Amino acid sequence: MRTYETIFIVHPDVVGDDQVAIVDKYKQILVDQGSEVLNVDVWGTRTLAYTVKKQTKGCYVLVVFDAEPTVITEFERRMRIDEMVIKFQTVHLEKGYEAPPVIEKTEEADVAESTESTEEATEKAPEQTTEKASEQA
Numbered sequence: 001m002r003t004y005e006t007i008f009i010v011h012p013d014v015v016g017d018d019q020v021a022i023v024d025k026y027k028q029i030l031v032d033q034g035s036e037v038l039n040v041d042v043w044g045t046r047t048l049a050y051t052v053k054k055q056t057k058g059c060y061v062l063v064v065f066d067a068e069p070t071v072i073t074e075f076e077r078r079m080r081i082d083e084m085v086i087k088f089q090t091v092h093l094e095k096g097y098e099a100p101p102v103i104e105k106t107e108e109a110d111v112a113e114s115t116e117s118t119e120e121a122t123e124k125a126p127e128q129t130t131e132k133a134s135e136q137a
Helices: 017-032 069-081 107-136
Strands: 002-010 036-052 055-067 085-092
Touching: 002 017, 002 036, 002 069, 017 036, 017 055, 017 069, 055 069, 055 085, 069 085
Parallel strands: none
Antiparallel strands: 002 055, 002 085, 036 055
């Protein structure tokens, strides 16, 4: 299987549950054809660089998946038919897909951050009181 990345733009009038339904629909199309969806990222509504199908805005959706090359044909055919998808592009990722690392905060890091901010505040406090005293004099 190869790794692919598809970015598609959903019509800006589609919002809320309808938008989620469209994303789920295309995820299901991939799964039904034996693909493995690795990542789905909805970027939200943004202004387009140029007018596409008389629209200046659209909701960007990124889908990363592993699939056979024959799956792409059917996937793109369904997007072409759907009036709610105003533009799409599929790219083969030659080096595969690496999920971004999840950064977890530990309790020690939280304690260290709060200690540092407390120390900074106490260092600034005496300077402020001496400045106020000199201004009053």
